[in-house]
């Protein structure tokens with residue numbers, strides 16, 4: 001049985017102070033949901049504060065539990081890479097997850113399948129669980145190549161990743177045309193792709209890994225559509241952008 005996994009990708013939003021206020025607010029309103037894993041991925045500048053305030057809030061509210069992830073990292077250990085953050089640095093403050101290959105990084109910052117693959121390898125080496133983002137543009141979907149494009153990304157991004165490592169991978173299917181547009185994929189279309197992803201993972205790593213793989217859908221997830229998305233058999237969670245920086249919306253999504 002796969003544990004549902006809802007993660008918030010804050011993107012370039014919320015200052016350090018705002019992060020602390022957000023977490024305090026969510027902790028006060030938090031209801032016990034034992035059967036779901038939750039993560040937030042604030043900007044680098046707020047990661048340590050997020051971890052510290054969560055620890056404090058967990059003492060006050062026993063049912064409160066949220067993991068913290070980063071939105072990106074470089075794959076080298078250290079050195080002359082101005083502006084980059086290494087996996088070891090993330091690990092040293094207690095980061096559990098890292099988003100790798102988000103379409104915004106691929107489209108705006110020149111991320112390639114090769115760099116994504118290197119980052120996935122580096123994350124596993126440091127025992128940080130990667131959330132690998134894949135998905136097609138509107139043009140690719142309209143040309144009828146959405147499935148082949150997305151599965152190709154997966155094949156390239158996971159090259160050289162062992163079966164054991166793949167056991168702690170999360171894949172987020174995020175169609176680019178649905179990100180930040182208010183237009184989510186229909187639950188049926190999203191599920192069809194998530195099923196194709198699961199079949200691809202089965203082909204590479206076998207039945208057990210594919211059946212245990214957590215696959216998230218991302219793209220305009222909101223309180224009004226989360227329930228029907230989560231009802232689909234191959235969708236195990238969501239990677240939430242805009243709605244994850246609004247306390248009440250994020251809580252409503254967690255409590256779908």
Ligand code: 13P
Nearest residue numbers: 009179180219220241242
């Ligand atoms: P939105 O939820 O704002 O569409 O963003 C989705 C996303 O990119 C999450 O990684």
